[in-house]
Amino acid sequence: MSLSKILGTRVISIIVAVAACVILDMALSSVIKDAYYIRLVMLAGIYVTLSVSLNLINGITGQFSIGHAGFYMVGAYAAGLSSNAFFDKQPLAMPAYLIVSILIGAGAAAVAGLIVGLPSLRLKGDYLAVVTLGFGEIIRIVTLNQEAWGGSYGYNVTNKYQSIALVFLLAIVCIAVCRNLLKSVHGLSFLAIREDEVAAQAMGVNLTRTKVTAFVVGAAFAGAAGALFAHDSGFINPDLFKMEVSFLILTMVVLGGTGSITGSVFAAMTLFIIPEMGRIIKFEVSQGMLVALLLAVGAMVWAIRRTTNHFHGAKPQKSLRYLLSVLVPIGVGFGVGKVIETYTILGDKIYKANDLRFVILALVLLVVMLIRPSGLFGHHEFSWDWVKSLFNRRAVKVEA
Amino acid sequence: MAVLSMEQVTIKFGGLTAVNEVTFDIEKGDLYGLIGPNGAGKTTCFNMITGVYTPTSGKVIYDGRDISGMPPNKIAEVGICRTFQNIRLFSALSALENVMVGAYLRHETSLLSGFLLSPRAIKETAEMRKRAMEFLSVVDLAEEAHSRAADLSYGKQRRLEIARAMATNPKLILLDEPAAGMNPQEKDELREVVLRIRDEFEKTVLLIEHDMKFVMNLCEKIVVLDHGEEIARGGPAEIRSNPKVIEAYLGEAV
Numbered sequence: 001m002s003l004s005k006i007l008g009t010r011v012i013s014i015i016v017a018v019a020a021c022v023i024l025d026m027a028l029s030s031v032i033k034d035a036y037y038i039r040l041v042m043l044a045g046i047y048v049t050l051s052v053s054l055n056l057i058n059g060i061t062g063q064f065s066i067g068h069a070g071f072y073m074v075g076a077y078a079a080g081l082s083s084n085a086f087f088d089k090q091p092l093a094m095p096a097y098l099i100v101s102i103l104i105g106a107g108a109a110a111v112a113g114l115i116v117g118l119p120s121l122r123l124k125g126d127y128l129a130v131v132t133l134g135f136g137e138i139i140r141i142v143t144l145n146q147e148a149w150g151g152s153y154g155y156n157v158t159n160k161y162q163s164i165a166l167v168f169l170l171a172i173v174c175i176a177v178c179r180n181l182l183k184s185v186h187g188l189s190f191l192a193i194r195e196d197e198v199a200a201q202a203m204g205v206n207l208t209r210t211k212v213t214a215f216v217v218g219a220a221f222a223g224a225a226g227a228l229f230a231h232d233s234g235f236i237n238p239d240l241f242k243m244e245v246s247f248l249i250l251t252m253v254v255l256g257g258t259g260s261i262t263g264s265v266f267a268a269m270t271l272f273i274i275p276e277m278g279r280i281i282k283f284e285v286s287q288g289m290l291v292a293l294l295l296a297v298g299a300m301v302w303a304i305r306r307t308t309n310h311f312h313g314a315k316p317q318k319s320l321r322y323l324l325s326v327l328v329p330i331g332v333g334f335g336v337g338k339v340i341e342t343y344t345i346l347g348d349k350i351y352k353a354n355d356l357r358f359v360i361l362a363l364v365l366l367v368v369m370l371i372r373p374s375g376l377f378g379h380h381e382f383s384w385d386w387v388k389s390l391f392n393r394r395a396v397k398v399e400a
Numbered sequence: 401m402a403v404l405s406m407e408q409v410t411i412k413f414g415g416l417t418a419v420n421e422v423t424f425d426i427e428k429g430d431l432y433g434l435i436g437p438n439g440a441g442k443t444t445c446f447n448m449i450t451g452v453y454t455p456t457s458g459k460v461i462y463d464g465r466d467i468s469g470m471p472p473n474k475i476a477e478v479g480i481c482r483t484f485q486n487i488r489l490f491s492a493l494s495a496l497e498n499v500m501v502g503a504y505l506r507h508e509t510s511l512l513s514g515f516l517l518s519p520r521a522i523k524e525t526a527e528m529r530k531r532a533m534e535f536l537s538v539v540d541l542a543e544e545a546h547s548r549a550a551d552l553s554y555g556k557q558r559r560l561e562i563a564r565a566m567a568t569n570p571k572l573i574l575l576d577e578p579a580a581g582m583n584p585q586e587k588d589e590l591r592e593v594v595l596r597i598r599d600e601f602e603k604t605v606l607l608i609e610h611d612m613k614f615v616m617n618l619c620e621k622i623v624v625l626d627h628g629e630e631i632a633r634g635g636p637a638e639i640r641s642n643p644k645v646i647e648a649y650l651g652e653a654v
Contacts, residue, residue, distance in 0.1 A: 177515050185504050185525040186514030188493070192501045195490035202450060202484075204476030204505035204568055213511060379492055 017172045018165075025165035038164070042232055044272050045167035046225045049174045051252035051268040052261055053221035056178050058250065059258035060187070061214035062194025064129045067116070067136030068222055068249045071109040073241035074139060075223025077149065078108030080157040080230040087159045094161045102170070102227045109223020110216045112139070117215030121208055124197075136246050144238045154237030162232045170228060171265075174221045178261050182381075190214060194259070255368055257375025262382040267375075274364060278357030285356070287349040288340030296333020297363060300326055301370045308371075401464065403428050403572050403604045404480075409448060409458035409468075418444045420628045421458065426572070431598050432606045433619030435639075437648065441628040442608045443485055446574055449606075450482050451475040462572070476505055481570035483561040485577045485608070491550035495541055495560050498549050499532035502567030535563040538601075539593055555586040562593065566601070573597065575607040579614050587611070591618055616640065624648070 028038055054068045079101040087097060116135045120128050149155050181187040189210050192200035201207050230236050252271050256263025285293075303325035311321055340346055368376060380386075402425040411419045419441040426432050434442050447453045449460055451472040460468040467475055481502070490498050507528075513521040536542045539559035544552060549560060558578055565573055578594070579587050591614070597603050609615045615622065616636040624632040624639060626648040632639055639645055 180517035181515055183525070184509075184514040184517055184521045185500055185507060185528045186509075186511055186521070188497055188501045189504055191493060191497070192490050195492055196488050198452075198472075199484065199488035199490065200501065201472040202452075202476060202482055202488075203502050203564065204473045204481075205501070206473050209511075217515070 017176075018169065021165040021168040021172070024168060025163065028164055038162070039232075040273075040276055042162065042164055042167050043229075044269050045164070045171050046229055047249070047252065047268040047272045048171040048265050049167075049221055049225040050249045051256070051264040052171070052174045052178055053218045053225075054249050055253045055256075055259065055261060055264040056181075056190075056221075057214050057218040058253050059260065059264070060178070060182070060194065061190045061211060063120075063211060063214060064125055065132040065215070065218075066129050066246050066250050067132035067134070068218075069241045069243070069245035070116075070132075070136030070139040071112055071219040071222035072226040072229075072245065073136075073143065073238070074112045074219075075105030075109040075226025076230040076236050076241070077143060077155070077226075078223065079105035079227030080155055080236055081149065083157055083159050083231065094159060095163060095166075097159070098161055098163060098166060098228075098231055101231060102166070102224045105227025105230075106220040106224040109226065110220040112223075113215040113217075113219025114212060116219075117212040118208075120215075121211055133243070133246070136241075136243060140238045140241055150237070152238065154235055154239075157230050157234050157236065160231060160234030163228070167228050167232075170221070170224055175261055175265065177217070177221075179381075182261070191259075251365065255365060255375055257377035257379060259379050260375065260377040260381055262380070263375055263377030266377070270364075271361065274361050275357040278353045278355075278360065281353055283353045284350050285353075286337075286341045286346075287351070288344070288346040289334075289337035290351060290356075291346060292333045292337035292340060293330075294363075296329045296336075297367060299329035299333070301367055303329060304371050401428075402426060402461075403430075403463065404449065404606070405459075405461040406445070406449075407459045407461060409445070409455045409460060411444060411448060411453055412456045418628050419448070419455075419625075422625065422628075422630055424623050424630070424633065426604060426606060428571075428604055429598065429602065430604050430606075431594070431618060431620050432604075433615045433622040434606060434608045434625065435610075435612075435615055435622060436625035439627075440625040442625055443576060444628075445625070446482060446576055446608065449475075449574065450480060476568055476570070479569075479571040480574065481565040481568040481572075482574035483558070483565050483576055483578060485580070487554075487557050487561060489549040489557055489560060489564070491548070493549060494546050495536060495549055495552065496529065496532055496545040498560055499535050499563050499567045500528050502535075502564040503528040503532050505568045532563075532567055535567045536560075538566065538596065539563045540589070555582050555590075558582065559590070559593065562597070566597065566603075570603065572604045572606065575605065575609075577608050577610060579609055579611050587614055594618060 028041060032038055050068060050072060054065065057063050057065045082104045083097070083101050090097065092100065116132060120131050123131055143149055144152055181190065189200065189205045192203065192205055193207060193210055197207060248271065252267040253264055255271065256265070256267030304322065307318065307321045307325050311318060313321070404426040406422050406424050408421045408423050409419060410417065410421050422445065434445065436442050444453065448455050448468065451467070451470050451474065454469040458468070459466050462478060462480060467478065490501060507524060509518065509521045509524050533542065533545060536545055539562055541556060541560055541563065544556060549557065552560060562575065562578065575594070579590055582590060594605060594607070598605050607619070620635065622634065622636060622639045623630060624645050631644045631648055632642045
């Protein structure tokens with residue numbers, strides 16, 4: 001207690017965050033020797049930064065941007081190019097220079113954010129989406145045609161350096177900045193723009209300044225993530241920043257619940273890990289079983305939605321209905337699948353988990369969006385009060 | 401000196417003259433009514449005063465300076481705030497947060513301190529929350545502070561819009577059909593609120609309203625528009641007996 005008084009909770013939380021990242025870094029590199037897993041963790045951290053920063057533009061300020069991979073790419077190339085050009089001529093050692101490089105990547109992406117943000121201010125919704133999409137593609141195609149930057153062969157960043165600690169520190173800073181904004185009254189002006197631009201402006205919110213800030217800050221974090229990525233892999237190539245990456249980040253934001261930082265973090269991890277699970281977990285499934293299970297998932301979604309919309313019983317009964325809505329269709333599906341499998345009704349083709357990676361990803365997206373159209377977390381955020389309320393539900397009821 | 405002067409304000413949309421050479425002065429402390437049949441150009445007048453539209457010709461003078469053509473956020477800053485005919489609340493935000501957006505106009509800490517959540521930003525946020533709470537209780541919505549704006553009843557949403565506009569600390573407040581869709585009891589309550597805004601908070605009020613009884617009981621000065629032109633001006637008694645007004649708008653004596 002006295003310690004928190006001397007240093008202030010803020011300083012302590014910063015120290016804890018840094019320590020946690022460093023420990024995670026050391027733990028990973030000593031316990032997990034497999035470079036594949038370390039890279040997975042690293043990329044998951046980068047995607048957290050990307051989705052939380054896009055959430056600032058898309059979810060909090062309500063500006064529909066689908067060119068986030070463009071900012072990510074600007075950061076990666078700016079950091080990579082400057083690192084190759086200046087690293088040998090300056091006195092800093094690598095981890096320290098990596099921070100400089102992150103700042104360069106963030107700065108370059110922020111400028112790009114300003115360039116896209118300013119003219120796009122008059123555009124809304126679909127039109128803004130088209131412009132940002134165009135920006136992402138233009139950046140990629142211009143780079144593709146720069147021979148000095150390696151063109152389609154890609155670009156080698158000679159000062160390769162992997163730092164899980166910095167990746168997660170960046171993610172934490174990004175989350176903290178967005179959370180701070182929402183905790184202060186300033187954040188309300190961003191949310192007001194999302195809710196109603198005309199009313200926000202009539203209440204004195206400066207639309208231009210606020211929207212451009214969202215674009216610049218969001219882009220800067222994406223650029224910083226790009227800088228880390230470039231130094232981690234040591235090789236960047238325009239194909240790594242295609243439209244699909246933008247869409248993946250956007251999907252993370254939407255799946256988590258637009259505006260919810262918690263949702264963005266959670267969805268980034270989930271969506272990034274799911275396709276990789278197909279590589280890690282080994283399982284095989286017959287064609288018959290696959291068809292039966294897919295139909296079962298459909299039935300499950302139907303049953304869950306029916307319970308949500310048409311069942312008004314007491315809470316325990318409703319929970320039971322939800323449980324049955326999941327267990328019955330999946331159980332029946334599994335049984336039917338076994339029967340089809342045994343009698344080889346649908347042929348004996350076998351699918352490996354690796355073949356089904358993106359089928360499963362698509363399925364998860366479909367199921368979540370059908371069951372929870374506002375995303376996993378809706379507009380809600382993680383808070384300790386919420387955790388407490390989970391445990392204290394009964395107590396609260398007695399009081400009420 | 402007049403708080404707001406409309407000087408021969410005209411706006412044309414293509415061939416249509418929506419508002420034609422409208423001229424009136426609002427003095428400090430006035431409770432001014434702007435009435436007229438549908439399509440008379442009342443809301444267009446509001447939109448010109450608040451910077452949504454720029455007049456084709458003429459001037460809107462506020463506090464001695466020409467504000468025609470200024471962007472809406474600047475106009476809110478100089479001290480004019482409004483409510484909307486078709487309610488425009490920030491639906492997903494709570495009632496309290498809605499009012500805090502209004503209070504945000506007078507912020508002093510920088511945006512950077514918001515991103516860093518500096519102690520000053522925390523303090524300012526707390527102050528604004530407190531101030532927003534006070535305005536919520538003025539319109540009798542303190543108990544609904546944490547309800548989502550979209551979940552409030554129609555009458556409450558209208559009052560919440562007034563609280564939000566009040567929170568920007570304007571000198572002149574424009575109410576666009578504040579009583580629309582309210583039942584008689586809600587209208588009485590609204591009347592009290594508007595009078596309090598004028599008397600206790602010393603604001604000047606300009607309001608558009610269709611409910612004649614409400615306007616006649618509340619406003620001290622009234623200007624009547626028809627087809628974008630002023631057809632009458634004066635106190636409620638004069639307006640009530642003005643043959644032009646009766647013909648154009650009322651249809652019969654009120």
